[in-house]
Every structure is written in C-alpha cells, then in structure tokens.
Amino acid sequence: MTDARFSSVDSVRDQLREVDYLSDEGIAGIIYLADRLGKPILVEGPAGTGKTQLAKSTAEILGARLIRLQCYEGLDESKALYEWNYKKQLLRIQATKADSDDTGWADVSEDIFSDDFLLTRPLLEAITADEPVVLLIDEVDRVEVETEALLLEILSDYQVSIPELGTITAKQIPLVFLTSNNTRELSEALKRRCLYLHVDYPDMEREKEIVLTKVPNITESLADQVARIVRSIRQIELKKAPSVSETLDWANTLMLLGVENVDAETAADTVNILLKYQSDIAKARKEFAADSAAFEAAAT
Template identity: 50%
Template sequence: MNTLSRPEIGERLASAGYIADRDLSVALSLMQMLSRPLLLEGEAGVGKTAVAYAIAAVHETELIRLQCYEGLDQSAALYEWNYQRQLLAIQARQGQDAGGVEDEVFSEKYLMERPLLAAIRQQKAPVLLIDEIDRADEEFEAFLLELLSDFQVSIPELGTITAVTIPHVVLTSNGTRELSDALRRRCLYHHIDYPDVEREARIILARIEGAGAVLALQIARMVEGIRKEELRKVPGVAETLDWAAVLVGLDIADLKDDPEAVHETLACLLKTREDKARFRREVTERLLGRVA
C-alpha cells in the first residue's frame, strides 16, 4: 500500500470536492500510519458519511458500506452459506461419497460474502464504512472489535480467512447508544461540527451548480442563524444543499430580492411541524435582516 503524505491527502480531498477542515487530513494520515479505524461522531446531517466517500476518493478505491441496525448479526454482516444451492447440490449428488459432497457444498462456491468479509478480501484496500454503529447491538460491537483487531475471520466449515489487504475502516455514530470504551479506544476519534459560515458557503459553491458567491454566503449565514434558533430538528448540510438547489432553481440570486420565496422554501430546512409553526414570517424576516 503506498502511503500518501499529508499535503497530498489535503489536495486529493479538495479535488474530490470535499471541503475539509484542517484536522481531517491529519486524521486521514494517522489512519494510514497507525492502521487504526476512524470513529466519526457528530449531529445528524453534518456529513459523516460524506467523509467516508471522500476517503474512498482520496485513496482511489471502492467503498464498502455496512449499514447497522438493531438485530444486525453475523450472517447479514459477515458471510452466509447459500443453502438453497447447497441443498440442491446434495440432492444432485445423492449416493456419492459423503465426504466429497461435504467438501463440495462447503466450498467457496457456496459462500456468500457480506460487507465485512468482502472488505478484507479485496485486492486493493477498500474503504469500509460501518455506518451508525450505535444502532447495532452490543454483541455485534464486541464481534466487530475482534474483527478490527485481527482482520481475520474464521468460518468453521471452511477455516480461517485472513485479510488480503487491511481496509480503511470508518465508523460513524449518532449517539443512539453509548459505545464501549474498548471500541472507542481502538479508534481514532474525530468530531464533526456543523461547518462555519465560510466553509458552508464553499460547500454550496462546490456542490450546487449555478450558485453565485453572494447567494452561497447569504444561504450559509441564514442557515447558521436558523441553527441557533431552538429547533427540534436542526438542519444539516444536506438540507442546506437542498435549499440552495431550490433557490437556484427559482432563479434567486439574492435572498433580499424575494423574502416571500425564502419563507416558502424554508420547508427544505424545517422538517417538523413544531419547527414549522415556530418559524413565522417575522422570524424569517428578522433573520433575513441580519443576513443582508
């Protein structure tokens, strides 16, 4: 595996269209150097998953994603035997040497890879994104810890499979459940906050075609103001981008030109009834006044 220097990582992040804060390139170079997984935490919508995609772009490799949920178990995360085919094979070979049949049905051909197994069997180290690890059960977390330290999987019928390459592992957590200290300690930790106005404006410029610098900055300021209001669901970066796309689609180049449209399109940002009710026209106007 060729290692990238820190400035290189920064450049590649930028060319991948990810507007990173300074710390992130340090985190990525540490990941490479220490072969530790990276644990990303932050509010929903700050772009945790986007980081994993950016890392995949930096290393020019593919991304394998494991979405965690309550009840996720090994057979959905690691491997599963294709037992329908196994049964067929057994029936087709009825009367033959039992040992031979067994070897046959427990061979690679009947093994179905799930994300974790797939990730350690790639020729080029992929990025393994374990998304929302806090949703999985504690048992799964313990199992994952073992996998992340040994990078080998033992399948009773087949033997031990050792990693061909060590993937770049990224875990994200939303804080649904507290993660174990052991897992936290194994990982590098990076906390992502909502981007500041300047960075958010740059993100809008990079992602939304046709957005002017003035509009991007206004949107970023406006969103920053909205985040400071007491809302039940604070809008994330994805919502900001939606809103920017809508405004660009409506041919608005300056928020002051059309306060009416601004208020009406706030639906992109406010996702609960209470928030919607709270955000009366006066509130929008007050925020707009501050932005302008």
C-alpha cells in the same frame, strides 16, 4: 503493513477538495493518521454533516472500491459477515448420494464447507478483496450492542474466523469508516479499536465553500447569504437544526426561484426546505420577522 496512501495531511485535504469534499484540518488529519496507524475511524456527529460522504469521497480519491455495510436493527452475522449457501450444499449432498454409496460424510462435509459454498457479505468481502478497498460500516449505532461484537475481530486484527474454514486474514489493510448518529452509546470495546472523529456542522466559511462547490452557477454573494442565514438559524433552539444537505437543498431552491438576495420574506417563504418541524419553522419565521434589518445588511 500496507504502504502509506497519503504523503501529508495537506495532501488529504487537497485531494478531497478535488472530488468536491470540503474537509478541515481535523478531518484530513484523522484520515492521514488512520492510514498511517492502520486503524479504523469512528465518525460521529449530527445528521447530514457529510459522514457517509467522507467515506465515499475517500474511496474516490484512492480509486478504491467502496464496500458498504448498512447497519440496521436485527442485522446479523449472515448479512454482515458470511453465510453458508445451504441450498447449494443440499444439492451437493444429494448429488453425492446419487453418485456413489461409498463417499463418507467426512469427505462431503469437507467439500461443502469450502470456499465454493460460502456467500461473502460486506465484512468478509472487504477482508478478502485483492484490490484496494474502503470499508464503510454505516450507522453502526443502529445495531444492538451484542451485534457490535461481530465487528471487533475485523476492526482490531483485520481477520474473520470461520469455524469450518479457519481464520481468514486480510491481504491488505482496508481503510475503514464507521459512522454513528449517536442514538446510543457504542461499546467501549468498539471505541477503543477506532480513532475518533467528531464531524460537526461546518463553520460559515466552509459551508459557503460547500455551497459554492455543490450548487451550479450560484453567486458568491448568494452562497454567502445562505451560509450566514443557516448559521443564524442553527443558533435558535430547535428540535432539528438544518444539516448541510438541507443547506444545499435550500440553495438549490433559491436558484430555481431566481432569488439573488434573500430578504426576510423570501427566507420565511422557503424555510420549510431547511426545517422539517412545524414548530421549528414557526420559530424561525418569528426570528426572521424580528430581525429583517439583518437581512438588508447581509444582502449588501
């Protein structure tokens, strides 16, 4: 068993804050538990809510190497786990042939199916690392269900079986994050092996804090207006609600424009930074026009 990395839930939260990641009780609690139980965390939630960043920030506070497996349709074993370096194997076979006639196939095959001829991919890399590691399996919902099976051995036993080599077991249990945008249901087998964390849009207070932390020189008052308006936009029925990263883009835009108070007109002029569908933009503008009194109130 690896020694505990965190002393308490609060310490997770405080350390994450130090690297500019604003978590809450739920997020910090799951990281604390995952560490204690030696279990992977499956992080699910809408786009741009800080799922990937959570793994990065956790690696940062631990001073651990972040090993990332970016998932995509068609990802296979040779890109996720390992691959034999067959060019090198061929060369070795040719060299052996040229050298002598009496080396048997058994010797050669033992030789070419050894560590030296193995190309490690992210999952095996994480298992064999000597130093502390955070493994991020990003956007796992993009791989086919059958490919998920590749992950199961790692997630439950922290080991990889290679037919020619045997089983390679982790020297230390890495902290593992899997993220998903929930574009499809993940298998029961995968879910069962993980602790589950749903990361939703932050509440207004936390989003304001994120803006204050991430946008240089922004005033408390502007950050507050930004968080408020974004929240009200998320309450409209939209194709795609603004994410935290879009909130940050918008706040940066307002800063660049020298805006101090966001009135209905400014909001309408810049809402294309927050929303990416014309129909959503039109809806939001209509809402702003109808509710311009609310902007006056928010700005004071």
